[in-house]
Amino acid sequence: MTQADRFTKLAALTKGSHNNDPASYHAAFYLLSHDPELYATACRYISVDGINFIGMKRAIRDFDDRTRQVVDIAHNLFSWQSPCKVTPFHISRLGYPYMELVCNACYIAAGEYRVVVEPGKAEITLDDRHYQESRRVYQQFEQMEHAVAADIAQGRTAPPKARPSKSYER
Numbered sequence: 001m002t003q004a005d006r007f008t009k010l011a012a013l014t015k016g017s018h019n020n021d022p023a024s025y026h027a028a029f030y031l032l033s034h035d036p037e038l039y040a041t042a043c044r045y046i047s048v049d050g051i052n053f054i055g056m057k058r059a060i061r062d063f064d065d066r067t068r069q070v071v072d073i074a075h076n077l078f079s080w081q082s083p084c085k086v087t088p089f090h091i092s093r094l095g096y097p098y099m100e101l102v103c104n105a106c107y108i109a110a111g112e113y114r115v116v117v118e119p120g121k122a123e124i125t126l127d128d129r130h131y132q133e134s135r136r137v138y139q140q141f142e143q144m145e146h147a148v149a150a151d152i153a154q155g156r157t158a159p160p161k162a163r164p165s166k167s168y169e170r
Helices: 003-013 022-032 036-043 053-059 065-078 088-092 098-109 129-153
Strands: 114-117 124-127
Touching: 003 022, 003 036, 003 114, 003 124, 022 036, 022 065, 022 098, 022 114, 036 053, 036 065, 053 065, 065 088, 065 098, 088 098, 098 124
Parallel strands: none
Antiparallel strands: 114 124
């Protein structure tokens, strides 16, 4: 069974309830579907009511440290208020493929990447069109900022006026 098959089956366990918040669910499913053993455990904790990460974390106590960290991250991406013990330092030490999976899952949760599973294909692809558009707009703003700064430096335009501060006294 491929990751794409596992991802699809995890999504099916929710019977469509994941459509209310697809980015959070898909980020979690993306991480939980990578490893066949983790997937088998995760299946027991996913239902139409959501993902029971607390039960899942108890069930994976004997798994390796990296897998437990990935589940902790999946939990945090799924439920934004859940505490996550994994720090950026820990993520930097995950190594391949876990660090890449975690970074992709962050983009999925942010809505920058979209998980695409095409019927009959054995792999997951990530659609990054939204991310590329965000990147293009950012680069255009950056170019505009540099052009305005160059104009100001050469005296072709006046620097922006400072806005008066608003007072909210009663």
